[in-house]
Amino acid sequence: MTTDDRPVLALDVGGTKLAAALVDSTGRIREAARTRTPRGPRTDADTLWTALMSLVDIVTASVGPRGVAGVGVGCGGPMDWPTGVVSPLNIPAWRGFPLGPRLAERFSTVPVRVHNDAVCVAVGEHARGAGRGQAHLLGMVVSTGVGGGLVLGNRVVDGAHGNAGHVGHVVVDPNGPDCVCGGVGCLEAVAAGPNLARWAEEQGWRPTAAWGEEHSARELAEDARRGHPVALAAMERAGGALGVAIASVTHLLDLSVVAVGGGLSQAGPLLFDPLEASFRRHARLSYAREVRVVPAALGQDAGLVGAAALILQPDRYWNPAG
Amino acid sequence: MTTDDRPVLALDVGGTKLAAALVDSTGRIREAARTRTPRGPRTDADTLWTALMSLVDIVTASVGPRGVAGVGVGCGGPMDWPTGVVSPLNIPAWRGFPLGPRLAERFSTVPVRVHNDAVCVAVGEHARGAGRGQAHLLGMVVSTGVGGGLVLGNRVVDGAHGNAGHVGHVVVDPNGPDCVCGGVGCLEAVAAGPNLARWAEEQGWRPTAAWGEEHSARELAEDARRGHPVALAAMERAGGALGVAIASVTHLLDLSVVAVGGGLSQAGPLLFDPLEASFRRHARLSYAREVRVVPAALGQDAGLVGAAALILQPDRYWNPAG
Numbered sequence: 001m002t003t004d005d006r007p008v009l010a011l012d013v014g015g016t017k018l019a020a021a022l023v024d025s026t027g028r029i030r031e032a033a034r035t036r037t038p039r040g041p042r043t044d045a046d047t048l049w050t051a052l053m054s055l056v057d058i059v060t061a062s063v064g065p066r067g068v069a070g071v072g073v074g075c076g077g078p079m080d081w082p083t084g085v086v087s088p089l090n091i092p093a094w095r096g097f098p099l100g101p102r103l104a105e106r107f108s109t110v111p112v113r114v115h116n117d118a119v120c121v122a123v124g125e126h127a128r129g130a131g132r133g134q135a136h137l138l139g140m141v142v143s144t145g146v147g148g149g150l151v152l153g154n155r156v157v158d159g160a161h162g163n164a165g166h167v168g169h170v171v172v173d174p175n176g177p178d179c180v181c182g183g184v185g186c187l188e189a190v191a192a193g194p195n196l197a198r199w200a201e202e203q204g205w206r207p208t209a210a211w212g213e214e215h216s217a218r219e220l221a222e223d224a225r226r227g228h229p230v231a232l233a234a235m236e237r238a239g240g241a242l243g244v245a246i247a248s249v250t251h252l253l254d255l256s257v258v259a260v261g262g263g264l265s266q267a268g269p270l271l272f273d274p275l276e277a278s279f280r281r282h283a284r285l286s287y288a289r290e291v292r293v294v295p296a297a298l299g300q301d302a303g304l305v306g307a308a309a310l311i312l313q314p315d316r317y318w319n320p321a322g
Numbered sequence: 323m324t325t326d327d328r329p330v331l332a333l334d335v336g337g338t339k340l341a342a343a344l345v346d347s348t349g350r351i352r353e354a355a356r357t358r359t360p361r362g363p364r365t366d367a368d369t370l371w372t373a374l375m376s377l378v379d380i381v382t383a384s385v386g387p388r389g390v391a392g393v394g395v396g397c398g399g400p401m402d403w404p405t406g407v408v409s410p411l412n413i414p415a416w417r418g419f420p421l422g423p424r425l426a427e428r429f430s431t432v433p434v435r436v437h438n439d440a441v442c443v444a445v446g447e448h449a450r451g452a453g454r455g456q457a458h459l460l461g462m463v464v465s466t467g468v469g470g471g472l473v474l475g476n477r478v479v480d481g482a483h484g485n486a487g488h489v490g491h492v493v494v495d496p497n498g499p500d501c502v503c504g505g506v507g508c509l510e511a512v513a514a515g516p517n518l519a520r521w522a523e524e525q526g527w528r529p530t531a532a533w534g535e536e537h538s539a540r541e542l543a544e545d546a547r548r549g550h551p552v553a554l555a556a557m558e559r560a561g562g563a564l565g566v567a568i569a570s571v572t573h574l575l576d577l578s579v580v581a582v583g584g585g586l587s588q589a590g591p592l593l594f595d596p597l598e599a600s601f602r603r604h605a606r607l608s609y610a611r612e613v614r615v616v617p618a619a620l621g622q623d624a625g626l627v628g629a630a631a632l633i634l635q636p637d638r639y640w641n642p643a644g
Binding site for chain 1: 400457458479482488494496504508575578600605608641
């Protein structure tokens with residue numbers, strides 16, 4: 001922990017929502033504000049920046065812009081890391097947007113650190129959620145896409161370009177569906193909400209509300225809870241694919257715990273039961289049998305808690321020099 | 323590097339051969355001795371220990387038992403780590419054998435460090451082989467089994483029980499063959515020498531020499547070089563599975579380089595060409611396209627060089643406390 005007792009400003013920037021929070025030095029959220037991410041043809045880079053800065057103004061009102069010890073940010077990828085020049089797949093208006101540099105200009109006396117949003121979720125779950133006290137964690141977000149982050153030996157894993165943790169592009173079936181990444185049979189191609197919803201629609205499922213693509217995972221999960229047979233079959237399909245990928249990663253990395261969050265995880269046992277069955281079928285080495293696969297504990301706060309931890313616990317969570 | 327200029331004793335303990343070497347403080351092998359691993363019904367734990375100690379006596383003759391700065395050991399798994407109480411799958415006479423404690427008794431004034439043999443190969447390739455100067459490496463050994471080790475951010479990855487690196491049990495086909503681990507569709511179930519040879523025999527290939535199971539990967543590779551059509555098809559099959567697993571690991575960990583060694587890699591382009599094709603088909607995220615998959619550079623010395631590095635560069639390669 002830092003000895004600075006000023007709070008940290010945490011930001012969570014995604015294609016669906018923007019969030020800002022003031023997080024105290026023990027990692028607890030003290031103030032938070034959220035809004036839908038501006039979309040549509042008239043949304044340009046500055047519209048988004050202005051919306052984000054309005055949230056910042058709201059949560060820092062009580063302390064002022066000089067009252068924060070640092071700024072931690074989780075943002076959708078890809079990005080140039082660690083500079084924080086971002087091009088989030090789901091935010092078309094930001095292509096090569098200098099989010100890190102712009103924040104560093106505004107908060108010039110304190111550190112500004114930007115990392116992948118799914119990495120921040122994993123960090124949050126490790127620091128204060130389902131992975132607390134566990135040295136080796138895979139954190140996953142299953143919603144519009146399938147993202148993830150890794151903490152091994154109590155340190156976040158960044159990889160050569162800050163992209164480590166992309167569990168959505170572990171291959172679960174070499175003859176499976178084409179993936180948006182250009183590959184074949186990735187976990188995301190099977191288990192991401194829109195892909196799973198498309199599969200369910202091919203089997204006769206119809207969404208009950210016109211919420212748009214980013215909500216389909218949650219809606220499918222809700223229909224499964226209501227007993228819709230195709231939605232149930234979709235949960236089996238997603239759980240099976242998740243179990244295969246988690247078994248592969250567990251064997252490879254000798255993990256302690258896997259935390260699964262995101263809209264699809266709202267299905268509860270309807271997803272986690274087939275996931276567990278598939279995981280146990282494939283993860284058979286003795287050390288893998290001890291691993292627990294659990295629902296993420298922090299919900300929508302995980303990304304903010306993790307973003308703050310980039311500032312509060314840099315020994316563990318911010319190591320761009322390797 | 324250590325400031326102690328005494329050489330390090332390095333041991334490599336496998337089901338096929340035992341090796342010992344004296345390695346200088348710059349990591350170069352100065353003396354080495356090898357022998358076939360004693361086998362058969364009359365081989366007991368002490369027979370093996372005596373054979374290993376004979377090799378130790380040979381390579382330490384010039385300096386004496388007190389002339390070494392430490393003892394680094396690569397041994398087949400599974401093992402209790404970091405204590406080095408070992409039960410190598412391919413050495414039935416050692417079940418719960420206290421290899422680390424016995425060596426610590428004999429070399430009581432210096433550190434004794436035991437790690438998985440495939441981890442030592444990866445460490446050797448990182449320290450002085452195909453991964454030199456690369457921060458993020460997967461090292462693989464494809465022979466009787468498929469083993470591996472990981473170095474991320476220039477530090478070896480151990481996992482919760484010292485078992486990280488088991489790339490042979492990444493799932494490459496959820497409907498693939500049963501694996502010796504109890505799982506289904508693991509890389510090892512497809513691409514390990516004996517499994518590949520069994521598949522080739524089902525297609526009509528016959529081994530030309532009765533070398534025993536542990537040589538089948540090398541022999542199949544040699545027959546592929548001579549143009550045997552089934553041996554060639556086997557290389558396609560193994561290369562395809564290796565490419566899938568390497569793509570998954572590359573996406574997950576944002577690697578710099580992958581080094582592939584072991585008997586099967588002797589096939590050269592006959593293996594590496596289909597491997598590369600499969601890898602490029604599945605590894606499509608931009609950061610993964612830069613990754614090189616290369617033959618391991620150190621051959622049979624890699625395990626000894628890596629075992630010595632456990633002593634010579636503990637900051638990078640020996641972190642049992644996490």
